[in-house]
Amino acid sequence: MRLDKFLKVSRIIKRRTVAxxxxxxxxxxxNGRVAKSSTDLSVGDKLVIGFGNRTLTVQVDELVETTKKDAAESMYTVLESTDKSAE
Incomplete structure (x- = not known):
């Protein structure tokens, strides 16, 4: 599954164009390499996402094409979330 689609389906980022x-x-x-939106993801991949003042590190647990809102969180595990403005 493409990186931008995973971020949208998992609801980490609301819109695919923003992702x-x-x-x-x-x-x-x-997995430690800068990725483009077309990067293919696999189960077990580690994503580090920079949102301005916040950095989110997640691990891909499941890849599904569509999901309900309440089931979206089962697609990933949050490993770390840091807020640079709090420092």
Whole structure:
């Protein structure tokens, strides 16, 4: 599954176009490498996403094409969430 679609389906980012823009600006890493929106994800991949003042690190647990809102959180596990403005 493409990175931008995973971010939208899992509801980490609300819109696929926003996910694409963030990825293409180099603010997302997959397994330690800067990723583009078209990067293919696999179960077990580690994502580091930079949201301005916040950094979110998640692990991909499941890849599904569509999901309900309450089941979206089962697609990933949050490993770390840091807020740079609190420092």
């Amino acid at each position: 694409k823009e963030i990825a293409d600006k180099g603010r997302i890493q997959v």
